[in-house]
Amino acid sequence: MSCFRSAPLTTLAVAAWLSLAASPSLAEDAPVIGLITKTETNPFFVKMKEGAAEAAKAKGAKLLTGAGKADGDNAGQVTAMENMVAAGAKTILLVPSDSKAIVPAIKKARDKGVLVIALDSPSDPPEAVDALFATDNYQAGVLIGQYAKAALAGKTPVIVTLDLFPGHPVGAQRHNGFLKGMGLAAPEAKSNELGKGAEIVCMADSYGDQAKGQTAMENCLQKAPGVNLVYTINEPAAAGAYNALKKAGKEKGVVIVSVDGGCQGVKDVGAGKIAATSQQYPLKMAAMGVEAGVTFAKTGKKPSGYTDTGVMLIADKAVAGVNSQTVAKGTELCWGKK
CATH class of the missing domain: 3.40.50.2300 (Response regulator)
Known part of the structure; x- marks a missing residue:
């Protein structure tokens, strides 16, 4: 229907x-x-x-x-x-x-x-x-934040965040969990306010949409051409971010992390467009x-109450100290029953 x-x-x-x-x-x-x-x-x-x-x-x-x-x-x-x-x-x-x-x-x-x-x-x-x-959207953010920190290998983070839209709990939980995983200052899990540390050089709303995500990333590149890490609310926004970076010739120098773990998103991890994603x-x-x-x-x-339906980090390249599953495993489970 x-x-x-x-x-x-x-x-x-x-x-x-x-x-x-x-x-x-x-x-x-x-x-x-x-x-x-x-x-x-x-x-x-x-x-x-x-x-x-x-x-x-x-x-x-x-x-x-x-x-x-x-x-x-x-x-x-x-x-x-x-x-x-x-x-x-x-x-x-x-x-x-x-x-x-x-x-x-x-x-x-x-x-x-x-x-x-x-x-x-x-x-x-x-x-x-x-x-x-x-x-647990906060934990989903924590996982990709931990991965991103390890993937930067000691480089000072220069971060762009492509968020959902102001005031949405899921958008705040993923964003703030990501900062927590990075080891940066972050609001508590229940806060609907987005963390805005000095490491974040541009924040933009993508509404979880690929086209809006691309436009937002293009605008952020004007403000922050030295970006080396992009957090995205979901994989359509991540795809838009990658397109903008590729158009600017910067796709190879930037780590993109996301949340969802959909079949296309997992393919994008395998293709190197997204470094890691938290699968739900x-x-x-x-x-x-x-x-x-x-x-x-x-x-x-x-x-009654809250039932956690699970989350798992999917990455093509494992990093030391962060537990992740392979693209093959992510493809097997993409959005199905864990």
């Missing part, structure tokens, strides 16, 4: 639900579960959707999917949530684009008895949802969410 866009969400959400309800392979009382991601195009969320669909089929559940038009599109996610509740969803799995702005919509759904589970990104405050299934497992997040939704429908039992 394709993800929804914000304008026609009501018609499509109801139509999709009716289509699933009419399927002879699903019982009349099959639980209805909604999945709302940040976008429908980012490969990370495509894989998450595949995981939810696979689990829903196995568990005999009806799955609705929706997404914002772009990272940060809270209005699109609110509309998707409202339509899913109207279509009978008793569980909604949500990757919040705006962790604070989505909270009133979450409260309305929960007040109607809907189980709301955050995937990948926490709500703000975290207790606004029933549970969170996600990577969106298929596992989604499958766990669907399973929790089915259990809730059958027993009324709700999950």
Whole structure:
């Protein structure tokens, strides 16, 4: 089922639900579960959707999917949530684009008895949802920070950070974890403020997008032509950074580290475009969410608190003192079930 866009969400959400309800392979009382991601195009969320669909089929559940038009599109996610509740969803799995702005919509759904589970990104405050299934994003940052420090081999770091956008918890956790891994001053794990040490010569928002990442890197190169280390929020942003560096003839002198561990990202590690990436497992997040939704429908039992879905460092070249896995291992596991 394709993800929804914000304008026609009501018609499509109801139509999709009716289509699933009419399927002879699903019982009349099959639980209805909604999945709302940040976008429908980012490969990370495509894989998450595949995981939810696979689990829903196995568990005999009806799955609705929706997404914002772009990272940060809270209005699109609110509309998707409202339509899913109207279509009978008793569980909604949500990757919040705006962790604070989505909270009133979450409260309305929960007040109607809907189980709301955050995937990948926490709500703000975290207790606004029933549970969170996600990577430890701070630890993901720590791992690539440790690798980057070793890869620089004693060179003074001259850092560009291509972040998500201001105020997002995941963006802050990865950024600050990276600084912690580098051994630099960093805010605590729960802070939504980005660390801004003197070693960082340029910070820019990429919105996790390749084209925006390339533009941001091009702008940062104007300010900091001597950059030797680039932290990126995800692998599409890393690909954009690499393109900008290659265009400027600087790709061989800069270490790029990232987070996600998607299949294309792992290929980019193998090709030398990205030095290392922290791999996470969106298929596992989604499958766990669907399973929790089915259990809730059958027993009324709700999950609670935070469940760590795992993270692993993938690098083509091992460095002393930092535990990493090979590109072959990363390819085997890319975004699947760890």
